[in-house]
Amino acid sequence: MNREKTFNILRTAVAMLAAILVAFLIIILVSDKPVESILIFLMQPFSSGRYVGNIVETAIPLIFSGLSMAILFQAGLFNLGGEGVFFMAGIVGSIAAIWLKLPIFIFPLVCLAVGAGTGILVMLVPGALRAKFNANEMVTSLMMNNICYGVGCYILNNMMRDTAVSSLVSYKYRSAALLPTIVSGTRVHVGILIALLCAAMVYVFLYKTKWGLQVRATGANAKFAKYSGMNVMKVILLVHVIAGAVAGCGGIVECLGLHKRFEWTALPGYGFDGAMIAMLANNNPLGVIGAAAFVAYLRVGADLVSRFADVPTEMVSILQTLIILLISAEKFLHKYKQRWMEKDIQIKEVQHEGLH
């Protein structure tokens, strides 16, 4: 492993540590019994199988959204449409899960396909506008988020709403459509396996295929990619299709894995989480799994503190901000990086001289 890579890992570790230290600081400032709260935050998530299960189930949607963003970032695209895709795929997938009648095994797969298809369609709006007309994909994708939310709410209110229940939820999914739980005593569902499979597939796509190389080349330098004969327009479309499919899958997996009905009444927030996870993972699909697990751990910890002690859960967003700022800061710990890299060169020089 070269020193630059080691340094990146080190910097990520420092950022994670800083986040946890800031969490301590917040707890000390806010809590009446800081020591107890900190212990709950740090240890409680590992104290029982149920809480570890919570970490895993929290990580599932984060893996999907992180993968989706990692692909887009690798191509140098700032599309933040994961939010809308999650919501819309959840809605359309839920329609399938409520009204279709299919045998077990096939049913969830069909629902996933419907969700992924919806995700592709939603993502393709900013994707096509960017590929064809160079429209800023960030602004268009953000508009799509709000449009998806409005249209989704309309469908939920007028077509799917179960009026027998007082809260705003859809009719119950058919039980054959639900994703089964795989660890008894927890809510960990088969979605985790799908998420891991997706991560592996995205990894193979990005690093082992010709198309993946083109995606990464486009992200590194779009002009260079274009002049070396790559079809940048196709790459942009392809990236959006894959990102949409992955995020759409994540949306419906979350619905069918954890809920019996469609329950989101607001955008779930996974779009921006995805950006953070992808960054933590340095846009590496396999790293996304670890990054999602870490963020899920922070969230479960914060959730437990708010339940068993007196610190609001939203503390997490402050930690996340810090992580994003520190990890994306090129110059953070730069001085040390310089020294570290120079040492590498010196060692090589010494080895080189030794050969003569």
Added chain:
Amino acid sequence: MKGFINLIVSTDFVYSIFRVMTPLLFASMGAVISDVAGAPNIALEGLMLMAAFSGMYFGYLAQSAAVGLLMALLTAVLFAGVLAFFTLYYRTNIILGGIALNSLASGGTVFLLYLVANDKGTSVSLASKTLPNINIPVIENIPILGSIISGHNVLTYVSVLAVAFTYYLLKSTALGAHIKAVGEKKEAAESVGISAVKTQAAALLLSGVMCGFGGAFMSMGYVSWFSRDMLSSRGWIALAAEAMGRQTALGSAAASMLFGVADAVSNAAATQGLPSDLVKTIPYVATLVGLTIFSVRIYRRQKEV
């Protein structure tokens, strides 16, 4: 439908356009200044949200709207400074920095709201202050025009001044010239002794001031309380307006007005029993369509060349 049309041609409706336009004008001016300087500030949404909270809370503490406004401005400038520090000094990607600040604002304000009001939704339990509405003498007595132009919140008039300020800043001041030079070609500007870092920092701080006004208007004018995520994408719409307005003060102001109209129409339509979920998407659809038309035009022009 007739009721709807009557509503749209009423003076109340035109009055409401100015009301919904105010935060968009401030934010889009913030977007123009930072984007022209080559440091696109996409944290407008978050900065306004933080300013809205700060204005509400300090206005409540001091029982003074002026203190609230001042603290709203300070808060937005402070966090614009944080963004400037990380992007210019630590070389954080400015888009990611913006995402980070937005996430901080969204969660952080709820966190603080819970601490001060014991509520994660709104601050209605705190008796906070609002900024005054101003009746313009003479004009207020003119029929129709008076009820449209007069009687707005003081910040609505400030937002019009903000457009004039931005226009003047970029057109005829030294700082404006520096901002444009740095945004155009950083290296060239530096070669003639303009500090890119200082200029971009100034631009980001100015966009912070704009967001401070926009946020203060939301919690101390548009409504008299703070509620979670109360900006509901106005910061992002302002970015779209700025893109449509081609980075100019007047163009962006015109685009903001267009979105203001769309927003006001959607508010009016919702009261007429049209499906509110769909009606609420009108401003976003308008933005998407507007941006598409704009991009297609640019694309065609480039193709001709």
